Amino acid sequence: MLGLPDHIRGFLFDLDGVLTRTAEVHAAAWKDMFDGFLRAYATRTGTEFVPFDPVAEYDRYVDGRPRLDGTRAFLESRGIRLPEGSPQDPPGTETIHGLSTAKNEIVLRMIKERGVDAYPGSVTYLHRLRRLGLPRAVVSSSANARDVLHAAGIADLFEVVVDGVVTAEQHLAGKPAPDTYLAAARMLGVPAEHAAVFEDALAGVASGRAGGFGTVVGVDRVGQADELRAHGADIVVKDLSELLELPGQQGESGGDAQ
Numbered sequence: 631m632l633g634l635p636d637h638i639r640g641f642l643f644d645l646d647g648v649l650t651r652t653a654e655v656h657a658a659a660w661k662d663m664f665d666g667f668l669r670a671y672a673t674r675t676g677t678e679f680v681p682f683d684p685v686a687e688y689d690r691y692v693d694g695r696p697r698l699d700g701t702r703a704f705l706e707s708r709g710i711r712l713p714e715g716s717p718q719d720p721p722g723t724e725t726i727h728g729l730s731t732a733k734n735e736i737v738l739r740m741i742k743e744r745g746v747d748a749y750p751g752s753v754t755y756l757h758r759l760r761r762l763g764l765p766r767a768v769v770s771s772s773a774n775a776r777d778v779l780h781a782a783g784i785a786d787l788f789e790v791v792v793d794g795v796v797t798a799e800q801h802l803a804g805k806p807a808p809d810t811y812l813a814a815a816r817m818l819g820v821p822a823e824h825a826a827v828f829e830d831a832l833a834g835v836a837s838g839r840a841g842g843f844g845t846v847v848g849v850d851r852v853g854q855a856d857e858l859r860a861h862g863a864d865i866v867v868k869d870l871s872e873l874l875e876l877p878g879q880q881g882e883s884g885g886d887a888q
């Protein structure tokens with residue numbers, strides 16, 4: 631079915647980096663926030679300022695995880711412990727919440743300035759699925775996922791959205807735990823073994839693997855195919871359009887309905 635094994639009949643998509651060109655915006659916002667904090671921390675403690683690496687450290691500690699978990703995981707990797715604080719902490723307060731809120735203000739400003747682009751290959755793939763009547767969900771750690779879906783003009787292509795807001799409301803464990811993907815599969819009425827997970831983040835493919843999903847598709851936008859496979863991807867593509875180019879797809883497609 632559309633480049634995937636025949637038993638797949640439910641489709642679960644991560645958002646940032648899979649459907650929209652927003653993973654790089656998140657990475658830039660994280661760098662802006664962490665570098666501001668790390669510079670001040672280095673001055674105060676008389677230690678060397680080592681900037682946040684928006685590729686290696688972003689992929690390893692931040693990408694795909696809920697916001698607070700990303701802040702915690704990166705600081706822990708640098709041996710820095712901060713108090714949790716609370717959602718009321720002003721942006722930039724040296725707490726997990728305060729730094730996370732600062733990052734959110736930066737990413738929202740960047741998204742507003744730059745706008746949001748959907749990947750054309752992903753949009754074509756979604757239209758094909760919709761035409762075939764196959765159920766589709768977005769599973770994102772981002773609390774801004776609904777706004778991003780609307781800004782990209784693709785919100786109406788999904789029956790189910792499990793985002794950072796739903797994750798918090800339903801007390802679900804965030805990626806790399808499988809809970810958010812399993813919740814979305816349940817809402818679509820598709821057993822995990824008959825569902826495919828599409829992910830660009832290492833934490834995300836790990837989540838698909840842990841959930842026992844039928845297929846985990848790694849979407850490699852940044853040249854980390856081997857890491858995606860090592861963390862749980864069954865197949866890796868650079869773009870979803872590759873799945874439509876596989877032999878045997880023409881008969882199903884009937885052209886691009888966009």
Ligand SMILES: O=P(O)(O)OC[C@H]1O[C@@H](O)[C@H](O)[C@@H](O)[C@@H]1O
Pocket residue numbers: 645646653656657692693694695696697700734737770771772773774775794831
């Ligand atoms: O801070 P938000 O918008 O709630 O998003 C949380 C995370 O959402 C994920 O989709 C992104 O890959 C991460 O970069 C981001 O940090």
